[in-house]
Amino acid sequence: MADSWTFAVARDDLGQTTLVDGTIPAVADGEALLRVDRVGLTANNVTYAVLGDSMRYWQFFPPAVQGLGPQWGLPPLWGFAEVVASAVAGVEVGQRIYGYLPPAGHLVVRPDRVDASGFREASPHRAELPSPYNAYRATTGDPAYQRDQEDLLILFRPxxxxxxxxxxxxxxxxxxxxxxxxxxxxxxxxxxxxxxxxxxxxxxxxxxxxxxxxxxxxxxxxxxxxxxxxxxxxxxxxxxxxxxxxxxxxxxxxxxxxxxxxxxxxxxxxxxxxxxxxxxxxxxxxxxVQMRKRSNDWGRDGLDQRFTEAWQRFTAVVSGWLDVRVGTGPAALQHAWLDVLAGRTPPRVGHVVQL
CATH class of the missing domain: 3.40.50.720 (NAD(P)-binding Rossmann-like Domain)
Known part of the structure; x- marks a missing residue:
């Protein structure tokens, strides 16, 4: 397996970026290793960086894990990853997972509450962070998933x-x-x-x-x-x-x-x-906050059902409003970040990067 990599931005100057090489982390008992495969980059990801301190977004993927100093931050991305190693029952090598990912080649997770729909990330440093960002969906147990709509899920689902x-x-x-x-x-x-x-x-x-x-x-x-x-x-x-x-x-x-x-x-x-x-x-x-209210009102299954119905209505029309621009490799991720940060991305364009 090839070595890994990490893309990071300077926390006090989001236009200053770095790409660093690293090694693929080992998996301990109770952990699984995800290979980051395909991600999107929108103004939403810039928001995570702008609010990185106040809303604790920098805490999801600590730079020290990647050998970087505290002046750097890893802006969270949404997308798909593949399980490439697992020491957790029910999390199988080869599973395709949708969720909150670092701008890096790999992510070690500690899956908890594993079921057919996926798992919750239970690493200690994420325990106090907002729970929606700790849910990882297995494509085989996700009612909103369709293989030919992966890019729409990447760009629009969050x-x-x-x-x-x-x-x-x-x-x-x-x-x-x-x-x-x-x-x-x-x-x-x-x-x-x-x-x-x-x-x-x-x-x-x-x-x-x-x-x-x-x-x-x-x-x-x-x-x-x-x-x-x-x-x-x-x-x-x-x-x-x-x-x-x-x-x-x-x-x-x-x-x-x-x-x-x-x-x-x-x-x-x-x-x-x-x-x-x-x-x-x-x-x-x-x-x-509203999600918690509706989870109480409707139950988690009721919320999922309503979201899926709304998502299906939306995807029936949104492909006509969007031009997906696909890049390949970490350098394309860096380019897309700078493009979105500078406001150069037209509203019809969505950046997806295959890693």
């Missing part, structure tokens, strides 16, 4: 989980009594997946986007109206809830000037660029 839970929370709260829902960064995958879920279910749905993305965002058909950030002063002054996925202070300020007390709710939904927005917003949406 985003769609956020989108699905965001739309659910909005509906669960009777749309906050709003007549209009405003969604910023409306051309982003997380935004338009949430819009797909919310469209025609309640208030008028208005997407806010940059002038260059107006045509693409309107072509999606999941917003009632799409408005440029330059035209905020033309918005109807009606009771409005704002779902902020852009993190742009100027957009928030313009909306507050335009809508005044008609802005009923101002909710930060992560970031799609490097400007933190949580402090300026009135509240922050974090998908695992």
């Amino acid at each position: 985003l769609f989980f956020t989108s699905f839970m965001l739309a659910d929370q909005v509906a669960d709260n009777d749309f906050y009594g709003a007549e209009a829902l405003l969604v910023s960064s409306a051309s982003s995958k997380t935004a338009y997946a949430a819009a797909f879920e919310l469209h025609r279910r309640g208030p008028r749905l208005v997407g806010l986007t940059s002038p260059g993305n107006l045509a693409f965002t309107r072509s999606l058909g999941c917003y009632d109206e799409v408005v440029s950030y330059d035209d905020i002063d033309a918005l109807d002054v009606v009771p409005t809830a704002y779902l902020d996925l852009s993190g742009a202070p100027s957009t928030r300020a313009a909306l507050r000037r335009r809508l005044g007390d008609r802005l009923l709710r101002d909710i930060a939904v992560g970031l799609t660029n490097q400007t933190p927005n949580a402090d300026a917003a009135e509240e922050v949406f974090f998908a695992p």
Whole structure:
């Protein structure tokens, strides 16, 4: 078996990157070794790095394990891996697994609660981290999995989980009594997946986007109206809830000037660029919180069923909205990171890297 490798970014300068060679780790009792196979890279992954300290994303894959100093961070990725060694009953060599992966050739996991659907990662350093990121799905036990849709799962599943839970929370709260829902960064995958879920279910749905993305965002058909950030002063002054996925202070300020007390709710939904927005917003949406509520309301199986049904509705249309750009090898991962970080990726493009 060939040696392994790791891609890392400087925690205080995300544009500074390194690729280092390493050795394939050994597997101890109770552990399994995953070979990272195919991953995606979107603005969501940049979000993990931007919030690496405050939301503990850097803790999932400690750089010291890869022989790197604490100034480096490993931005988490979503994708598929293959079990290449296992000392755990029920986790078999050759299994294909979907989940949260490091930008590296291999990952040692400590599987717990192993069943037909996959396992939970129970390594001590991840015990206190948000539980949705510790679930690893076996493709053979995943109702949402289809082999010919792997790239859609890689690029959209973690985003769609956020989108699905965001739309659910909005509906669960009777749309906050709003007549209009405003969604910023409306051309982003997380935004338009949430819009797909919310469209025609309640208030008028208005997407806010940059002038260059107006045509693409309107072509999606999941917003009632799409408005440029330059035209905020033309918005109807009606009771409005704002779902902020852009993190742009100027957009928030313009909306507050335009809508005044008609802005009923101002909710930060992560970031799609490097400007933190949580402090300026009135509240922050974090998908695992709504997931826990719905797990209690519906049971885990009920939540999985609803997610799968929504995912199947979404995948029936989203392939027409997306051009997958596939790279090969660690250098392609580095290139895709810098491309997404710099905002050079058009909204129609999704980066997938075969490793």
